[in-house]
Amino acid sequence: MKRLLVIVFSIVFINTYAQNTIKGTVLDNTTQAAIPFATIYLPELETGTTTNDKGEFSLDLKKGVFKVVVSYIGFQSQSITVTVPSEETLTILLSESAMEMEEVIISTPFHKLQSENVMKVEQKKLKELKASGAVTLAEGITSIAGVESISTGNSIGKPVIRGLSSNRVLVYTQGVRLENQQYGDEHGLGINDAGIESVEVIKGPASLLYGSDALGGVLYLNPERFAQENESSADASVNYFTNTKGYSTNAGYKSSSNGFKFLFRGSLTEHSDYDTKNYRVTNTRYREQDFKAGLGYQNSHFKTEFRYNLNNSKLGLPEEIGVQSTAKTPLLPYQNIDNHIFSSKSTLFFEDSSLDVTLGYIYNNRKEFEEHHDHDDHDDHDHDHDHDHDHDDHDEDDDHDDHDEHEILEAALNMKLKTFSYDVKYNLPTLGKFETIIGVQGMNQVNTNYGEEVLIPNATTNDFGVLATSHIHFETLDVQLGARYDYRSIAIENNSDNTFNSFNGALGVKTDIFNKVTARLNLATGFRAPNLSELASDGSHHGTNRYEIGNMNLSNEQNFQVDLALEYKNKHIELFANGFYNIVNDYIFLNPNGELINDDPVFLYEQENATLYGGEFGLHFHPHPIHWLHLESSFETVTGQQDNDEYLPLIPANSLTNTFRVEFNSENIKNINAFVKLRSTFAQNNVNAFETTSDAYNLLSVGVGGTFKLFNNDTNVSISATNLLDTTYVHHLSRLKPDGILNMGRNINIGVNYTL
Template identity: 30%
Template sequence: MKILPFLLVVLIAIGPYVGFAQQSQNYIVFGTVKGEKGDPLMAHIHIHELGKGAIADIDGNFSIPNLRPGTYHFHFTHLGYRSQTENIRVQSEDVRLSITMLESAITLQSLTIEANPFKNGPVEQSQSIEVIDRDYIEKNNTGTFANALEKLPGISTINTGVGISKPVIRGMSFNRIMVNDRGIKQEGQQWGADHGLEIDPFDVDRVEVIKGPASLIYGSDGMAGVINIAPGALPELGEIRGHVVSSYRSNNAMYGNTAMVEGNEKDVVFKARFTAQDFQDYRVPTDQFNYAGFVLPVYENRLKNTAGKERHFSLMGGVRKDWGKSTLTVSQFSQQAGIFTGAVGIPTAYSLRHNGDNRGIDYPRQDNKHLKIISNTTIQHNRNWLEIDLGYQNNRRLEESLPHAHGVGPTSEGNLALGLYLDTYTANLRYNKHVDDKNQTILGIQSSYMVNNQGGFEFLLPNFTSLQGGIFYFHEYRWKDNFIVNAGLRADGGRHIIQEHLQPIYERLTPTGQFDQRNPDIARTFYNLSGSSGMSWILNTHHNLKLNLGSSFRMPTPIELSTNGIHHGNFRHEIGNADLVSERSYQVDANYSYSKRNFLLGLSPFWGYYQDFIYLAPTGSFSRLPGSSTAWEYRQHNAVFTGGEIKADWIVFPNLSVSFAAEYIYNFNLETRLPLPLTPPLSFLGGVEYKIPNLGQVAQNLFVFLEYRYAAQQNRVDRNERTTDGYQLLEGGLGWRTLLWKQPLKFQLSGQNLTNTFYFNHLSRYRLLNLPEQGRNISLSLKIPIGIKH
């Protein structure tokens, strides 16, 4: 498998020759874009498969030359209008189009959706999908990528302080949701509550969140949903552009800077980015906390040793031709972050006292690096398209602490408590066939190979190798122009080979030469067959009804099969179960949307039955390992998940908008008759925004916003899980664009937890220590766009 990185480069090299071998007559697609009142629009036209497009002129006319015979997916977007998509078939002559776009004051309706594998429009896919762009992420950036998604209904996060977070979809996380970066599944020890998502928040241009069963297209781990991170549109021919963004957060004195440049020279495209963030210990609105019956101090309202620093980079290069496109992306996420001194071992008032250095990163701490090499290629084959995504990932996770705090003495590993080294190789192929105007099909193959090695004086996850693969077939049928149905089948197989682990035994801080078997050799093979079907009924231009039925699956992970050690992230001794079988779910998702020019309403109820649901449960006994408390083990029982989301956007006046979103999740363990752990509470998010388009060169596109979040108390908890009181939060801010010596500048000022509220996030790791979330924070950002060549 070590040959795969070489193959990535080879694919880039041979791509042009694949295209040239299929040379044929080229044609032009041209036409006009108008509004519903007949006024011409300078809309942006983009072809998904080629990554190229055009901008209509002042009369709404556009022309895209050099298109081979085939079927292309066109996007039509224009601010103030609903996005529109068309599948255009080019055969033996030029094609003329006449596009009419409907007005919409709802900003996100101008975004297209690509998560649907057939690349149809937002009303034509059968699943609930949320789409956000670069502007949304910049407006809601709180330091991590996962936290930028929290304002979407149905999305929550599990937090460890303020620099480490992971996404939750409808109450599920870890290995039940999938994060795809440029078509490759992110693999970074995501089973840990204290393991953040290794994604640079500045290097995300577009996100599509699929809520509900997605195993058919994406494979195991997609049973609760998928987060697709897609690159932005490639620059147009001859264009070179970039930007610099600087940000500051007052709560932990975080300084962040990122710089990007991208361009297109004769259809050779490139992009480069570098990001640096440094932050201090963060502040909480309390001066004490309770742990194990003791009241301990929080000096100067700061959590000691929660500072950190990050350094990230990404480089992309490729070609864009009439046969398709091919890019190679190399990126690395690098983070070093302290872990609150009271979160590992037994805290004392002395150990919590500050030494005066709020930026110091002491023990215990995390040191994480995630390297990715991703190749994305789209090749036209006859009139159809072949998509190839190849990836290599190297995840290095180091957890460091002082050995004596864990009942052992000096070790050969030094201060390395836990080292996890994961190499992942991924290959995905999809063949998209446009049969006719009513039928489209996709045949896909996916495979991954993982090698995990561990080190350190602690044990949690053994060495293992894992091979997984699947094949699927998906078909869409347009029964009528306003009624689209789809269905598909998928077959999967996987094998985990887990090595025995013998842990050294210490006595009075000295190794005895004896060993404790933490897990035996384990070899498990899994097979799964799944399927789904869905429909979208477009009643008229205002009403859309969707229904999706799916059977999803998830293979047990090596951590669930074999772990046997102290997981400091959860303050417990976790024990695996080598006899676990695959989870199976049967899910129903519905979505109703009502859309007018100034109003949007969406309702998304869901229900799912989960057979052999895997979860951690307390054994009722204390761990025999030093430095830990109770022992928990992985078990399987049947469970039910249900709930829903509602969202509404209303443009009350041309410059005044009001938004509302709510979500509720109910789950139930059918064996214990109790709720499942880590279930988000009922929550509401309301906002109001006022815009002033033009105040001269001093302030253009000025906006002011205020948001209110209410989270109900969570009393539906699992055995030995603490309840959480409800809370209310207030956030507000403003942003504007200005010109300084003809150079555009974009400012944003915002405040989070403006009332400095003392509250607990039910999904926060530090809630187990009775530590509240961060206090008041003021954020300031400056973006300087740079046009180098046009």
Template identity: 30%
Template sequence: MRKIFSVVFFLAAIMAAHSQTSVRGNIVNSETSQPLENASVYISQINKATASDTNGNFQFSGLGKGVYSLQVSFLGFESEVETLTVEDEKEVIINIKLDPQPFAIQEVVVAAAYEKPQQEETFKIDVIPKEQLSKTGGMSVMDIIPRVPGVDAVTTGPLVSRPVIRGLSSNRVLTIVDAIRFETQQWDDEHGIGINELGMDHIEIIKGPSSLLYGPEAMGGIVRFVEEKPAEVGTTKADVEAMAYSNNRGGRVEASIKSSKENFNWGFRALGKLLSDYFYDGFDFRVPNTRLLEYGAKGFAGINKPWGNSKLSYTFNKAYYGILDGKDIVKDEDGRIINIDSLEKEKFPFEIEAPYHGVTDHRIISKTTLLTGASTIKATLGYQNNHRTENEELAGSKKGYTYLDMILKSYTYDVKWVMPTMHNFHTIVGSQGMLKTNTNGDDGTTQLIPDATIKDIGLFGVSRYEQDRYNFSVGVRYDHRNLDTEESQDPSVFQPAISRSYDNLSYSLGAAFEPIEHLIFRASVATGYRSPNLNELMSNGVKLESQRFEVGNSDFTKETNTEFDGSIAYEGKEISMEGSAFYNSINDYIYITPTSEEVSSNLDPDVMVPLFEFQQNDAHIYGGEFMLNVHPTAIPWGHLESSVSTLKGQRSDNDAYLYQMPPTKWNNDVFITWDHLGQLTGWTLNVGTNTSFEQHQVAPNEMETDGYTLLHLGLDTHFKKMEFFLNANNVLDTKYLNHMSRFRSYEIYSPGRNISLGIKMPLM
């Protein structure tokens, strides 16, 4: 790892003597030719941002020879990406015309490897701006991710959830944060995604294994958290945002400051959340111990020179998640749940009490981009330390005792070479690797997974061929993994030492064709793989949260899949629609299933608990999504968004349904805007429904769920430079069981009505 750091900074040093030039440009409305003031212009190769002046003009200086991508965006207009080649010291002049689109589908330019507008990608990338969190009254990023058709979430209450992409979750979904693979203890369905909105600009979601650029184990897809851009050159910006929620009487606060000079930028951001237990049935029933305390901070500093840019960031985050423990749940004669924590005297308790998870994260990331003329080298190095503890109940102690103590350290590298363009071929080759160590700390009284070391190395190459109306892409990736575990020292759990190796060759093929303007056909086929995780290989004991005895199998082989995708999209001025279908064939799919047997608990031999086993069989998942957006020019103040997603997952040997597959969903939103009302400007009213259909296609012994429809309202407006948000989710206080909730087996309903109020205010 030290050698890699040395090479990167040595290359940066020898490039420092590059000649440099400047770029001037003008941004106007394509229909009226009027200049656009405060349009955002960003060049990722030098990590530099600026804004247009009153005449629509902008300028960058200090550029060396190379190929640059100018990302240009302005509210109410389609974003654009302009490719710029600097070959000598002459000033480069570029004029940019943006097309008006009051309800642009892609408000944020997709920051994919090729930095192309969405319509030029051979596979779809869904983009979720961070602003959606406040505009929808969300408490975490997992409140906005499931708004994408085909994406759902496995939840353990409203504050602990993780993404499901087309029926696949856990290690089958790859999470990328600040350009590195994010590693946490994601093998457990009670562990959330572990990421918050701190320092985030937007989220990108890629469905299926089509992208080979980010790492292995993306069988289901990729959730990519893209960090915020630096401040515009010559400015210092600071703001604060706060939200309050009625259902759990909680709130969150985020504050930031960032500044940029010609060759240097820095920033600091802090976040805090405090949320009590959630309610349904008005405020008649509090779901015990579903509270959260979270706080964190992120700082970064970067330099940009004619040779490129380099940036170093550090993130700290601490979170305490309450656990609704399965062993404590009993019902009275009326069928209402009684929980030990229900004896809490406060109606809105905030104090963290056992049982709970405590998660501490440290992340250090170094990103360097080197411009070498017609090509670019990108190197990202990362260190992550994820420390998770679980405290269980102990008489006479609110904090209980430490049941689990797990430390996960990950060292990652990612090097990409964006090669010179040759005959319309744009090629990227690179390598990624990871060293991951899992250690059980001294404070824990039990061990769920053994001490282990995992070593990864991957090599890949992806190429695109571009013409006026069609694009082709082809990619290949090789991955090798070594996994070594140590024999368990816990006398109550036998876990022998094992050593396993996994090799895999993946590929992807994609094509996009635009026969007429605005009509796009896409088709792709791609393969992926995933090695069994430590839980699936080594489980041999009782899980306290679910009160079941889980048994793994150390002989499991790797999972592989092949997914076929096809879509048709029309993106017009007044109407946009897209229909897509997929078929995912999975070899050696690993799943957990009840055996209908009971065995003695390894923690207390006198207690009998149900036996669950991990098993492996071939499976297939197929389905599709449809999206419709109507934004008529005759009604510029109105906009409609509608989407439907459906899928079916089955074992291939007996057609039995897979466990916890998302039901069919139908979402609708109507947006109404107006300019001003009194001194308040920029009004947007959102009225929408989220419909989940009944789910009867369930695995053996899995609980079925009924359908339901939830109503939500949203309103945001501006007063001078301040922005206000008012949202109401589940307006009718509907009682419903979410099929993706781990609480449904306890017959615990999801959150009732929740009203939120927020403000975002610039400080400078």
């Protein structure tokens, strides 16, 4: 009997996990010529290969059904489904395309190419964002149509998606939700761009996929991939910024063999106060240190990875124009923030289904140091209210002496936020035209105060959600639908407990309504439970100079959005028009009551129904015979109003971006690229009663770059200039706008990347 069981088990094991070889050839659809070095990638397994010089490839896979994505520069990416084992030799035909090579979308559950996706998702490679000369990741994402940033100088930026921000936009990194007290105006993104491969943006309610706080959309940051099997690589880069006399460096190494893989990357960034045409903006200086590491293992039926990110930032908090200095050590007041992100992602593959388990733990420690009013003021902090002072830059020893004194001060604000999150999804076997996923998600979060100031009380938050979603493939259209239930409890120390719950659903359709015209219509509801600050804050926020009082009677924000996306694409041109209409019931906002506490105006949290509408429209012209030429244009607009006809605050101004760029290769230099970009921002006159209007302005940017061999290794050099004409302007979403403080002037970025 025992012998029989061993035989039966062996047969099952061999049939389930034995390796099977699939073979194929990749050909040009027009000429039938072989395409060498095309990429063959399996997104579920995160592995792949390339074709040989005859366009041939082979892969060893276990028994099952897999999605295979085939791509090559200058051709439209192709996605096919392969059933293993198979005796058939695959023939994959790629059609020429003037547009960029498509990537698999990770932020949506079925991991499809964007051309197959029912939801419209914007994806950008990080190198594309950095090529524009952006100083930070928060600034870089603003080049994506429909995305803006609320900024405090250069170091602090909060993503804004179609007019919604803070806790209405959820940020994911390393596959887990980022929790770093993002409710505050001066709490930035908190992620360094080193080790980030690409950015995906879901514009619109994504509560079906992510729960509360995804009411306005999702910013999904994809970490760099591990090395391919039996490969290793190392790289180092440095960027210098003339405006801030700052630099950003990073270096990394990754390797993979025998199923195991690892990587690590470290970076250091320092900037002085940024310069305008008239003055430097005092205390916008900052220093950031970042370390990322990853360890993974994979075999035919199981894959797992563990990643860790440590980020330490010392960020100056600008208040007025004062001392003119190029020192890099922040003055008082400043923040000292430690952010630890631990994530674990595992997938267990069965014969025709799979189980994904993602766990995350984030430890955020935020400290703020302030001037002690009973101390004599130092000369360094005698602020000059006249902006027309001497513009000579100088390093002052006093800045560094002051910093040494700051280090022995107790933090006025010392908050620790500990968040554990889990996400478990089961990918059911495909039934005919149906792909279905069911899952549970949740979070436990503890907020604790250790400083003398308590802006929000100690509290524990628990989330739990259950979801189901299906993608249905018909002959002429694709349908995606789903439903979800969420429950949140917030236990506040020395106060009553609050509970919130919500049902949400989504329905989307993608189809070709005309030849080469694709339409996507998505209807979705979303919700956001009030955050701890809105419920229970009671204190002065020195950065915003207001005293905020929470409201324990707040209810869920609930929204319904209609999103229509039209896209026309041929070999030469791509046209797109994305329109949305977003109804938000019980929108939470701050309103002054006319009183003062400690000389600060008192603001109360209130609710009112609101509506946002607008969209993004544009074109990408790439004439087929002239492969090196690209002309791109995009226009974005959003309007937000409460039901009482008052405009919502912090709504971005309309803008138009026109870009001319070229890409080509020469005998000695490859990936040569150059661009000229003009971004025209229109006046913003539709403002909240407590905002001021903003003037129109134009910003001109240029850049050039290329890759050449140095000691037989690739070396990429790029030079870009932003605000080339040194235009003086104030961005409508700058937190320094009420004081009339200008945004950054001309900046030249010189970057070098060396790969081993």
